[in-house]
Amino acid sequence: MNAADDMLSRCLQLLQGAIRASGLTQTEIDERIGRRKGYLSHVFQRRVDLKVIDLLRALDALEIDPRRFFGAVTQSSTSGSGVLELLASRLEEESVRPGRPAAADTVLEERVRRTLRSILLKLGEQHRSSRA
Numbered sequence: 001m002n003a004a005d006d007m008l009s010r011c012l013q014l015l016q017g018a019i020r021a022s023g024l025t026q027t028e029i030d031e032r033i034g035r036r037k038g039y040l041s042h043v044f045q046r047r048v049d050l051k052v053i054d055l056l057r058a059l060d061a062l063e064i065d066p067r068r069f070f071g072a073v074t075q076s077s078t079s080g081s082g083v084l085e086l087l088a089s090r091l092e093e094e095s096v097r098p099g100r101p102a103a104a105d106t107v108l109e110e111r112v113r114r115t116l117r118s119i120l121l122k123l124g125e126q127h128r129s130s131r132a
């Protein structure tokens with residue numbers, strides 16, 4: 001695998017983690033970026049190439065700063081760390097928003113738990129497969 005393929009893999013993993021963390025479905029993101037249902041599924045399966053404009057629109061729909069996203073992609077050496085860095089920056093941004101209702105904290109906390117659970121499961125699977 002060359003460096004570009006490796007970076008694309010990290011980018012797709014990070015995007016998947018960000019979608020899970022958002023509480024939105026891939027279908028909802030498909031709709032928000034103006035693509036047909038199943039587009040992101042095909043992208044994640046590597047059956048279709050992700051267009052840069054679609055990535056930027058998805059990040060906008062997820063309320064993620066593209067600079068932070070690409071910073072997390074380029075800084076992460078494992079699939080989980082980039083998601084964690086992005087999640088940490090998102091939590092930082094969320095915590096400073098004035099007038100945020102308390103219910104939003106509960107929703108955000110549940111999203112964090114779900115995302116971390118997913119990351120840990122994936123890392124565990126990777127660890128098991130590398131030992132086999």
